[in-house]
Amino acid sequence: MEDVFQKIKEHEQVIFCNDEGTGLRAIIAIHSTRLGPALGGCRMFPYKSEAEALEDCLRLSKGMTYKCAAADVDFGGGKAVIIGDPNSDKSPELFRAFGQYVESLHGRFYTGTDMGTSPEDFIHALKETNCIVGVDEVYGGSGDSSVPTAQGVIYGLQATNKALTGSDDLAGRSYAIQGLGKVGMKVAERLMDEGADLYVTDINDHALGQLLLKAKSHGSAVKVLDSQEIYSAPADIFVPCAMGGILNDETISLLKVQGVAGSANNQLLENRHGQTLKDRGILYAPDYIVNSGGLIQVADELYTPNKERVLQKTKAIYTSLLNVYEYSQYHGITTVEAANQFCENRIDARTRRNSFFSHMKRPKWDIRG
Numbered sequence: 001m002e003d004v005f006q007k008i009k010e011h012e013q014v015i016f017c018n019d020e021g022t023g024l025r026a027i028i029a030i031h032s033t034r035l036g037p038a039l040g041g042c043r044m045f046p047y048k049s050e051a052e053a054l055e056d057c058l059r060l061s062k063g064m065t066y067k068c069a070a071a072d073v074d075f076g077g078g079k080a081v082i083i084g085d086p087n088s089d090k091s092p093e094l095f096r097a098f099g100q101y102v103e104s105l106h107g108r109f110y111t112g113t114d115m116g117t118s119p120e121d122f123i124h125a126l127k128e129t130n131c132i133v134g135v136d137e138v139y140g141g142s143g144d145s146s147v148p149t150a151q152g153v154i155y156g157l158q159a160t161n162k163a164l165t166g167s168d169d170l171a172g173r174s175y176a177i178q179g180l181g182k183v184g185m186k187v188a189e190r191l192m193d194e195g196a197d198l199y200v201t202d203i204n205d206h207a208l209g210q211l212l213l214k215a216k217s218h219g220s221a222v223k224v225l226d227s228q229e230i231y232s233a234p235a236d237i238f239v240p241c242a243m244g245g246i247l248n249d250e251t252i253s254l255l256k257v258q259g260v261a262g263s264a265n266n267q268l269l270e271n272r273h274g275q276t277l278k279d280r281g282i283l284y285a286p287d288y289i290v291n292s293g294g295l296i297q298v299a300d301e302l303y304t305p306n307k308e309r310v311l312q313k314t315k316a317i318y319t320s321l322l323n324v325y326e327y328s329q330y331h332g333i334t335t336v337e338a339a340n341q342f343c344e345n346r347i348d349a350r351t352r353r354n355s356f357f358s359h360m361k362r363p364k365w366d367i368r369g
């Protein structure tokens with residue numbers, strides 16, 4: 001027991017959800033509500049153990065606190081994980097059961113898609129709770145959040161190219177993409193449109209096959225590599241769009257790229273790996289800035305949907321990253337330290353405002369009425 005509280009000591013609340021009838025085993029972690037109700041997607045993954053699922057959920061929800069601060073949205077950090085195989089363990093009833101647990105939190109936690117889940121899954125959860133974001137427009141949501149996430153990755157790649165070469169052109173550069181799912185596939189397509197060369201990997205052969213078909217029609221140069229080879233691809237930029245923890249002692253020593261910018265959450269196994277990348281002269285784009293497009297869209301559901309406004313807000317990723325690069329260089333710190341400092345200062349400043357107004361009802365956080 002002591003161990004569990006030690007593990008969750010940075011978090012406000014952790015909820016274990018068990019529904020025998022549907023087989024639901026999920027964890028919801030609320031890291032911080034200092035900026036507003038917690039917001040974060042729900043991942044479905046066949047975790048090897050409950051400890052691994054808890055660890056992932058704790059790391060992801062903490063990342064959301066920083067992502068919300070960086071993206072300047074009035075939400076806090078939370079995340080959910082469902083233990084199970086997204087290819088075989090999904091059912092409408094399972095997502096309804098999950099929705100009931102979300103509803104039990106009375107608006108402290110809003111959720112939507114992440115790795116292994118789709119907007120369609122949450123239409124079932126929506127029958128049990130209004131605290132769902134990112135469903136299709138016909139259900140009153142803002143639609144697939146992987147679209148602005150992928151757009152944000154493109155801004156991240158442009159900013160990283162700008163810092164490395166002086167030009168934000170995507171063309172004439174090569175990219176090693178890990179994961180061709182909802183986000184990675186869209187990033188790959190856009191890069192092919194720009195005439196870039198790609199190295200790609202995915203554990204799903206169907207996704208690889210789809211990309212190769214698209215590459216043929218684009219006339220693009222795409223080389224498929226295996227899961228390990230992707231780390232030593234002779235590309236300009238590594239674009240992780242699958243699991244977290246992939247930048248570690250072993251993999252960083254293999255990298256041949258000049259920069260890393262991708263959508264995967266928690267790319268660094270530990271914060272010290274930001275320094276390891278810096279020591280190797282590799283420019284690292286903090287993941288929670290690059291991948292904030294989806295958050296920006298779902299947080300924007302507080303207002304009447306407007307794709308143009310979301311796109312405008314997502315464009316800020318370009319400038320935010322350039323500011324982080326400049327600040328980290330000026331102060332001789334890593335890009336992660338620079339981004340974290342900025343977010344922590346913003347959270348402290350905003351918390352004071354939130355507590356000042358604590359007597360008020362908060363209609364601004366009333367998504368869906």
Ligand SMILES: NC(=O)C1=CN([C@@H]2O[C@H](COP(=O)(O)OP(=O)(O)OC[C@H]3O[C@@H](n4cnc5c(N)ncnc54)[C@H](O)[C@@H]3O)[C@@H](O)[C@H]2O)C=CC1
Binds near residue numbers: 114145146180202
């Ligand atoms: N969907 C979104 O809007 C957002 C996603 N993210 C993050 O971006 C990453 C990707 O998300 P999605 O595209 O939504 O997930 P997804 O589930 O649609 O796609 C993930 C892809 O990665 C592949 N994959 C899994 N393990 C792999 C491995 N070891 N090597 C190579 N490929 C592997 C899967 O086969 C799948 O094609 C995740 O880390 C997610 O948390 C972050 C912010 C928002």
Ligand SMILES: O=C(O)CCC(=O)C(=O)O
Binds near residue numbers: 112
């Ligand atoms: O995309 C979403 O639904 C919420 C944002 C999120 O979970 C993320 O950015 O990781």
